Amino acid sequence: MKFKKLAVALLLCSTSAPSQGYLTLCRKRIFTGMFARFRLTALVLNVCPLFLYLFSSDLYAAAPTCHEHKGVGYCKYVGRVKSLYVNSSNIILLYFDTPVERSQPNQYGFNISYDSAAAIDISQHPEFATYFYSTALAAQASGRNVSIQMRGVQSGYLKIDRIWLHEN
Template structure:
C-alpha cells in the first residue's frame, strides 16, 4: 500500500507542475507589469518601504517589455511617504489576502530603488 501511495505521489508531482506565479509585463497601456499569486511574505521597515514578495522571481529582462529596468527580482516595492493612505490600504489588503490564503493581483507601472513599484491591488474571491 505504501508503494502505491508513493507512486501516486510521484505521478501527481510530475503531472501537475508548480502553480507558482511570476510577474509578467506588457507594452500595452503605456507599459505595465502584473502579478497574480499568493502573499507569502510582506515586509515594511522604519524607512517606510513596503515590499511584497512574488511566488517566483520575475525574469530580469521581463520588465523591458514595459519600458522598465530593475535590479531586484523577488519583490515589488512602495514608499509609504508617496501616498500614506494608499500604502495603508495596500498593506491591509495584502495582509487580508495572506490571512485568508486568497490570491491577489497587483500592477506595477514604474520602479523604485531597483524594484518594480506597485500601484494597485485586487483581492480574489
C-alpha cells in the same frame, strides 16, 4: 505483523467452519480483502502524490510578466504573497513566489535592480499603502492569491499601483 494477522484469520476460519464450503468461502473473503487493501494502498501511494503535485499552489505560482496596454507598459503578478516587509524608510515590499526575469521589465522601460519583490512608498500614497498592506496581509494569512499591477520603479523595485484579492 501482517502475516500473523493473516495466519490467525485462517486459523479461525478453519476451526469455526462447519463445512468445507464455508472454509473455502471464508478463505476467499480473507484473500480478497487482503488484495483489495493492497490495491487500495498501491493506488493511494502512487496516485495521491501525483494529485498533490498537480494541484499544489506552488505549481501555479508564476513569475510576474510585463505587457503593454494602449502604449503604456506595466507588469502583473498573480500568486501568493511570499512575505511582506516594511522599513523605517516608509517602503513596503511584497515578495513574489517566483522572481521576475529582469529582462522583461527592461523591455517596457522599467530598469529594476531587484527581481524578487515590488515596492510602495508609504509617504507618497499613505491611504493606498494602508489599504494595500491590509489586503496583502489578509491574502497571506488566508493563503489566497493576489493580482498586483506595477507601473514604474521605486527604490530599484517594480512600483505597485493596484492589488486584487482572489477567492479561494
